Amino acid sequence: MADFTKTTEQSSRYEALENMPVSVLLANINNEDKTVPLAVGKALPQIEALVSQIVSRMRNGGRLFYIGAGTSGRLGIVDASECPPTFGVPFDLVNGIIAGGDTAIRRAVENAEDDQQQAWIDLQNADISANDTVIGIAASGTTPYVIGGLDKCNEHGILTGAITCNSGSPVALAAKFPVEVVVGPEFVTGSSRMKAGTAQKLVLNMISTATMIQLGRVKGNKMVDMQLSNNKLVDRGVRMIMDEIPVSYEEASEMLVKFGSVRKAVEHYDPKRLEL
16 A cells, blocks of 8 residues: 555645634635545546445345444434435444444544454444445545455445545445545644545445435436424425425325325325325
C-alpha cells in the first residue's frame, strides 16, 4: 500500500480559519460542499453494480448490513433505521452495526474501531448468512473493524461492498463491490464528518432507495408502504390515496384506517364503494 494516499487527511485548502468572519466561513464550507455531488456522480457505475447485487440477493431472501465506526457507523444506522418507516419493510431487512455497539451511537467508544475481529462477531450475532450483503463504510478506507469484517465475509462467501472516500484503500480492496467517492481534503483538516460524511450519506440514500424501488416498495413516486406512525404521515397517506383514486379526504381517511396502508387502500378501491 505504498502508493495509497489518504486525500481525506491532506491539509485543508484554507488557512487561518479562526480569522475568518462567519459569513466567509459559511461561504467556504458551502463551496466545498458543492463538490460532493460531483464526486458521487463519478462513482455511479460502482453504485449501480453494488445495488444490482443487493437487489438480486434480497429477492432471494437476503438482508443488507452496514458496518462502520464513528461517523461512518452512525450514518449506516441512520439509513438502516429509516427503511422500515419509509418503505414498510421488516426491521431486520436493513441493519446498521457500529463498532462499540449501541453505546457508540451517542458517544465514542475508545479503540472500538481498532478491533479487527469484532465486526465478524457482531455479524454472527445477527445470524449473517450467505444470502446477505455486507457494506463496510469507512471514509479513510483503513478502519480495522471494517476491514476485518469484510475479510471474514469474503471467507464465508458473503457478498461485500464498501463506501470510502479515498482511492485504492484497504477497505476498497477488501470489498468485492467498492464505491470510492474521492472528495479531497476537508475544510477543517481531517474532519471527515464533513464532505466525506456528506458523500457517504448521499451514497447510502441512493443504495437503499434504489434497492427498495427495485423491490417494488414505491409505486409511481409514492411511498405506498410507509408506516403511518404519526399525524403528518397519516395526512400524507390520505393525500396519496386521493392522488390515485377519485375519493374525498374523508373517504380516503376511512380507507386508510380500514386497510392500513396506501397500497392496500388503492388496490381495494371499488368505484361502487362495495368495499366500503
